[in-house]
Amino acid sequence: MEGRPADDSDLISRAQRGETAAYEEIVQRYQQVAFRTAYVITGTAADAEDAAQEGFVKAYRALDRFRPGAEWRPWLLRIVANEARNRARSSGRRHHLELRLIEGFRPGDAAQSPEAVAIASDERRRLIALLNAMVDEDRLVIASRYFLELSGEETAAALGIPEGTVKSRLSRALARLRAQVEEAPLA
Amino acid sequence: MPDLEDQLTALAGAIEWPTTPRLRVSLPARRGGLGWGRPLAYAAAAVVLIVAVLLAYTPTRDAIAAWVNLHVTINRVQQVPTPSPRPSAALGERLGLGTPTTLNQAQARLAWQVGVPSMLGGPDEVYLQQPPTGPSGGEVTLVYAQRTDIPVSGLTGVSVLVTEARGRVDEIFFQKTVGSEATVEQVTVGGHPAYWISGHPHDFAFVDANGNVYGESLRLATNTLIFDHNGTIVRIEGDMTRAQALQIANSI
Numbered sequence: 001m002e003g004r005p006a007d008d009s010d011l012i013s014r015a016q017r018g019e020t021a022a023y024e025e026i027v028q029r030y031q032q033v034a035f036r037t038a039y040v041i042t043g044t045a046a047d048a049e050d051a052a053q054e055g056f057v058k059a060y061r062a063l064d065r066f067r068p069g070a071e072w073r074p075w076l077l078r079i080v081a082n083e084a085r086n087r088a089r090s091s092g093r094r095h096h097l098e099l100r101l102i103e104g105f106r107p108g109d110a111a112q113s114p115e116a117v118a119i120a121s122d123e124r125r126r127l128i129a130l131l132n133a134m135v136d137e138d139r140l141v142i143a144s145r146y147f148l149e150l151s152g153e154e155t156a157a158a159l160g161i162p163e164g165t166v167k168s169r170l171s172r173a174l175a176r177l178r179a180q181v182e183e184a185p186l187a
Numbered sequence: 188m189p190d191l192e193d194q195l196t197a198l199a200g201a202i203e204w205p206t207t208p209r210l211r212v213s214l215p216a217r218r219g220g221l222g223w224g225r226p227l228a229y230a231a232a233a234v235v236l237i238v239a240v241l242l243a244y245t246p247t248r249d250a251i252a253a254w255v256n257l258h259v260t261i262n263r264v265q266q267v268p269t270p271s272p273r274p275s276a277a278l279g280e281r282l283g284l285g286t287p288t289t290l291n292q293a294q295a296r297l298a299w300q301v302g303v304p305s306m307l308g309g310p311d312e313v314y315l316q317q318p319p320t321g322p323s324g325g326e327v328t329l330v331y332a333q334r335t336d337i338p339v340s341g342l343t344g345v346s347v348l349v350t351e352a353r354g355r356v357d358e359i360f361f362q363k364t365v366g367s368e369a370t371v372e373q374v375t376v377g378g379h380p381a382y383w384i385s386g387h388p389h390d391f392a393f394v395d396a397n398g399n400v401y402g403e404s405l406r407l408a409t410n411t412l413i414f415d416h417n418g419t420i421v422r423i424e425g426d427m428t429r430a431q432a433l434q435i436a437n438s439i
Contacts, residue, residue: 024214027212035208036204052210124198127195127198147195181191
């Protein structure tokens with residue numbers, strides 16, 4: 001239908017037939033989640049950009065073996081995350097994702113969700129500080145699920161762990177964070 | 188006070204992310220007609236030469252990532268990091284090969300045919316690695332302790348290691364970090380592109396089914412030939428010449 005954006009499966013089919021423009025549209029559509037997923041893993045924007053870029057190229061090379069009807073996002077994110085992990089390891093740096101709040105963020109901003117209004121600025125800062133003090137494993141699974149808004153399958157792909165492990169790891173991480181919050185209650 | 192999970196959900200909008208760059212993905216020419224479920228096409232595609240990608244793609248900042256194929260990652264660095272000393276354990280444990288077994292037992296547990304190089308004869312030891320510590324399709328290593336004309340390697344303690352791995356297309360089986368003194372050459376095995384890494388030991392790590400590097404400390408590897416054999420990624424490692432490695436590969 002004219003004016004209606006093509007769905008993923010249509011774009012992928014066209015890309016599989018060699019339409020580079022279709023794949024470029026896929027890149028446009030998924031570059032943010034790919035980049036941010038890589039950023040969560042590498043901790044640097046430069047490495048994340050490289051990993052996302054390489055991941056898209058590698059996924060393109062593998063398009064022929066993408067199963068029709070399969071979910072594209074977890075498939076892509078697994079490839080991008082593999083690239084990000086390789087990059088993080090080869091750099092030799094011990095990565096630590098430091099979560100930050102948007103400067104000047106106001107709950108009343110038009111773009112914010114109603115829930116955001118419920119959290120005062122000090123509370124957000126305290127929560128971020130507690131998250132940043134958590135071990136990497138806990139912080140990454142929480143960031144993937146709540147801040148990147150990845151599904152369980154996508155989080156598993158991004159972190160390179162089974163989906164069942166995502167659930168148990170997330171549950172334990174939330175329990176530890178909850179205990180921290182209760183120990184030092186937010187205002 | 189809102190529930191913790193609601194607070195985290197609400198916090199998503201307040202997280203500061205780096206600006207998403209406009210990714211410039213240079214798309215290499217793809218070979219058409221490789222449909223899913225065609226084993227030969229799958230096997231051939233598994234070792235598609237990525238040099239075309241490298242030529243079309245701007246090298247990255249601090250390391251040039253060269254892909255031998257979809258399952259092997261090679262990182263180019265100026266200097267190979269020194270790996271942690273290997274524990275003085277049994278061969279399989281020391282080299283991270285998996286569980287000791289026999290060729291027949293390994294074959295019985297794998298859905299694909301293990302290739303045995305006739306030039307080397309029967310292996311002296313066999314190891315099997317399966318998920319979660321190995322690739323999803325499993326990985327088998329044939330150990331040849333001593334063979335005429337191939338010295339025992341000071342890095343592995345044996346003459347030849349032949350490792351074969353199989354899994355999903357998005358899995359990376361082997362990760363290699365190659366320094367400036369090592370060379371990576373493109374060769375051919377059975378008509379398929381293959382890679383010969385030689386000249387200087389390189390870092391080597393196994394990668395499991397979930398993309399995790401198996402073991403924190405990488406080990407050094409000596410001369411290595413990597414190629415595809417009917418959809419299985421095979422690596423042959425030993426202090427041998429390129430001609431010897433190719434002879435072994437062609438005898439599978």
